[in-house]
Amino acid sequence: MKEITLIPFEGYKYIEGGVCAAKGFKASGTYCGIKKSEAPDGNESPFKAKNDIGMVVSDCICSAAAVYTQNKVKGAPITVTRKNLEATGGKARAIIVNSKNANTCNADGEQKAKKMCELTANALGIRAEEVIVASTGVIGQILPIEPIEKAVPVLVKELDYNGNEQAATAIMTTDTVKKEIAVEFEIDGTRYHLGGMGKGSGMIHPNMATTLNFYTTDCRISADALQEALSEVVKVTYNCLSVDGDQSTNDMVCVLANGMAGGSEIVTGTKQFEIFKKALYIAMMNITKMLAKDGEGATKLLEVKVSGADSLATAITVAKSVVGSNLLKCAIFGADANWGRVLCAVGYADAEFDINKVDVKMSSKAGSIHVCENGAGIEFSEDVAKKVLSEDEITIDVSIGGGEFSAAAWGCDLTYDYVKINGDYRS
Amino acid sequence: MKEITLIPFEGYKYIEGGVCAAKGFKASGTYCGIKKSEAPDGNESPFKAKNDIGMVVSDCICSAAAVYTQNKVKGAPITVTRKNLEATGGKARAIIVNSKNANTCNADGEQKAKKMCELTANALGIRAEEVIVASTGVIGQILPIEPIEKAVPVLVKELDYNGNEQAATAIMTTDTVKKEIAVEFEIDGTRYHLGGMGKGSGMIHPNMATTLNFYTTDCRISADALQEALSEVVKVTYNCLSVDGDQSTNDMVCVLANGMAGGSEIVTGTKQFEIFKKALYIAMMNITKMLAKDGEGATKLLEVKVSGADSLATAITVAKSVVGSNLLKCAIFGADANWGRVLCAVGYADAEFDINKVDVKMSSKAGSIHVCENGAGIEFSEDVAKKVLSEDEITIDVSIGGGEFSAAAWGCDLTYDYVKINGDYRS
Numbered sequence: 102m103k104e105i106t107l108i109p110f111e112g113y114k115y116i117e118g119g120v121c122a123a124k125g126f127k128a129s130g131t132y133c134g135i136k137k138s139e140a141p142d143g144n145e146s147p148f149k150a151k152n153d154i155g156m157v158v159s160d161c162i163c164s165a166a167a168v169y170t171q172n173k174v175k176g177a178p179i180t181v182t183r184k185n186l187e188a189t190g191g192k193a194r195a196i197i198v199n200s201k202n203a204n205t206c207n208a209d210g211e212q213k214a215k216k217m218c219e220l221t222a223n224a225l226g227i228r229a230e231e232v233i234v235a236s237t238g239v240i241g242q243i244l245p246i247e248p249i250e251k252a253v254p255v256l257v258k259e260l261d262y263n264g265n266e267q268a269a270t271a272i273m274t275t276d277t278v279k280k281e282i283a284v285e286f287e288i289d290g291t292r293y294h295l296g297g298m299g300k301g302s303g304m305i306h307p308n309m310a311t312t313l314n315f316y317t318t319d320c321r322i323s324a325d326a327l328q329e330a331l332s333e334v335v336k337v338t339y340n341c342l343s344v345d346g347d348q349s350t351n352d353m354v355c356v357l358a359n360g361m362a363g364g365s366e367i368v369t370g371t372k373q374f375e376i377f378k379k380a381l382y383i384a385m386m387n388i389t390k391m392l393a394k395d396g397e398g399a400t401k402l403l404e405v406k407v408s409g410a411d412s413l414a415t416a417i418t419v420a421k422s423v424v425g426s427n428l429l430k431c432a433i434f435g436a437d438a439n440w441g442r443v444l445c446a447v448g449y450a451d452a453e454f455d456i457n458k459v460d461v462k463m464s465s466k467a468g469s470i471h472v473c474e475n476g477a478g479i480e481f482s483e484d485v486a487k488k489v490l491s492e493d494e495i496t497i498d499v500s501i502g503g504g505e506f507s508a509a510a511w512g513c514d515l516t517y518d519y520v521k522i523n524g525d526y527r528s
Numbered sequence: 529m530k531e532i533t534l535i536p537f538e539g540y541k542y543i544e545g546g547v548c549a550a551k552g553f554k555a556s557g558t559y560c561g562i563k564k565s566e567a568p569d570g571n572e573s574p575f576k577a578k579n580d581i582g583m584v585v586s587d588c589i590c591s592a593a594a595v596y597t598q599n600k601v602k603g604a605p606i607t608v609t610r611k612n613l614e615a616t617g618g619k620a621r622a623i624i625v626n627s628k629n630a631n632t633c634n635a636d637g638e639q640k641a642k643k644m645c646e647l648t649a650n651a652l653g654i655r656a657e658e659v660i661v662a663s664t665g666v667i668g669q670i671l672p673i674e675p676i677e678k679a680v681p682v683l684v685k686e687l688d689y690n691g692n693e694q695a696a697t698a699i700m701t702t703d704t705v706k707k708e709i710a711v712e713f714e715i716d717g718t719r720y721h722l723g724g725m726g727k728g729s730g731m732i733h734p735n736m737a738t739t740l741n742f743y744t745t746d747c748r749i750s751a752d753a754l755q756e757a758l759s760e761v762v763k764v765t766y767n768c769l770s771v772d773g774d775q776s777t778n779d780m781v782c783v784l785a786n787g788m789a790g791g792s793e794i795v796t797g798t799k800q801f802e803i804f805k806k807a808l809y810i811a812m813m814n815i816t817k818m819l820a821k822d823g824e825g826a827t828k829l830l831e832v833k834v835s836g837a838d839s840l841a842t843a844i845t846v847a848k849s850v851v852g853s854n855l856l857k858c859a860i861f862g863a864d865a866n867w868g869r870v871l872c873a874v875g876y877a878d879a880e881f882d883i884n885k886v887d888v889k890m891s892s893k894a895g896s897i898h899v900c901e902n903g904a905g906i907e908f909s910e911d912v913a914k915k916v917l918s919e920d921e922i923t924i925d926v927s928i929g930g931g932e933f934s935a936a937a938w939g940c941d942l943t944y945d946y947v948k949i950n951g952d953y954r955s
Contacts, residue, residue, distance in 0.1 A: 441667025
């Protein structure tokens, strides 16, 4: 079961459509053979997706906001997208994205990324600066431009208001399932839609951004306001995700808002902005969970909730420390309630709190066990523990004191298949 | 091949004897059944060592220095040892250490750790404060004191000037080989000996100290000078080691110096002190490599050397970032020259340097490949790469600029067996 359980939120309705759920967004995806050694339906490689290139286009110009990896090694598409958004003052109309090659650490990377924007712009009749470009895949291999030159006209021709799934599968690398989400919500009588897609399975330990993720909405909002909402939400969603502790060179989350639902402009510091931000949170939090559950080799989604912290930063730091522990991840794989590893990871988190007030519970839909109180172990039933931890969505609640702040972090178990997938990825 | 290759150093000679190599040190080890469910020779558990408790005793009082884990969760033995060394002003005569139970996160932990000191002191006719106590094993399980009460008289009776191996095997947990080292060196015509033993295989990502490690020397040196040498050497040995990113709750490195070789007192700021410190470095660096090579499930020792840094801190930070990358560790397991993962980990290291000046080589006794220059990939032979990376000791050289500082970090590959060992450790 790689699908996550969707938690309901009052006032928000989950809908179909992913990146095409909002009005005026079309998408497409196709196979163009970026990785030449691979047969279109080659099942031998870990790449299950046939599509390797995708496009998203809005019927009109959009406000655009993005966050990027903090890795010093940045993929060429990151550099080009950042420059484009600066040149347009936060406006964009299209996204072009390929998988199978990250176009990173190549001498001609920036030139190729620009070329992808130009090809897209020419085919759509827009400016090259209005294109967001992204790549994901192997680092340090020259990106072949010929297959992309052939693919762009196909992508444009196949653009469709229901093309979200084609695009969502085009960005997959070692992902075993596509990752899409969409919500519908209302502000002052206008119905809005916000949807998105994400990819990523390994090299996931975001800082300020992660993996490749594209969101679209038909709200009317300025690029600055959109950026503020995105930056705040990323902090408590993508930045609280870790599959393997490795922060990618190509991470990007971007949001396009085309205003086609009508209604008033959403401005910061208002109730309307909070409603919009919550929609963005719901979408991003769910994609974050999908990314965690489909982490390379994963069999279980691990959610670590930290409460009672004196600050949000402390809550996040502790939650991320626990969710990132290799030893705990192995124990979760083995359904072993080895809470000592939770406490160990709480203890090496770089944050201030009283370790003697730490309380740990483990739960799933099969039940709950209380394993540690005031920093020391308490008796629990190993039988119940085994049942609780044998489910595919595990929650660990860690209370660290009397503070009012809490945060969650998401990850997955560490399994034989993680080693298998990554012991021979390039070949 | 779990044994490491010992590199020669001029003026220092590797000798046998481990913790008993220095004059006047006896040791012993025995099995007392701390983990009751386990048969003395039970081969079903990952614990291959039969001994579960060990002792080291000096013929006379010693200067003592120690560094401890920085984890907020600290094992009770850490607390008791620290108090003892404070009470005596850095003097000690004996070490008592058990495996199979960490005596950590237990309500009665400190009381039990003190009891271990008292039992040892009474049997030896010394003060309880002169005893260093340490425990390693599962966290959060009550330590049974009865087996230890029975074991102490046996340990005292069996103390032997050649007992180093008995003690070295007593501290093993998931270690597959014992870890001992000893060197002989000369200062101003006096021949000195310095030896030690270590343990540790998982939960290894030290900060200021690591795992359990005990060193002895017959040099005459004050506790303060010994502490200065220890703290400096730990920084470039144990603190540059990572097996799995998990920092243990019970880490400790301690050194005892009994002065029995005669000669002048070694004081800080002198040439003699530097000679002594280098002996300590050689011993600790080799045990660090042994710990890395015997990391849980490991098949290969990984050494990452960073040069050209503007500061020692930058060199260490980058080396540790690379050696700790799960993705790189998997690639090394698969003998895959995926240098993009090296560059990715260099890029997310929290340090300042120019990523466009990064140069990467991979080597082993089978040869060397140059894979990255000025931050971009260069062509190399995949056949040679496979041969180089199929050896069991791999070095990755990362040059990050024109600075004069360099550092090394040690780790191992990430394998199926790591997951297997840790998926079911407690049971």
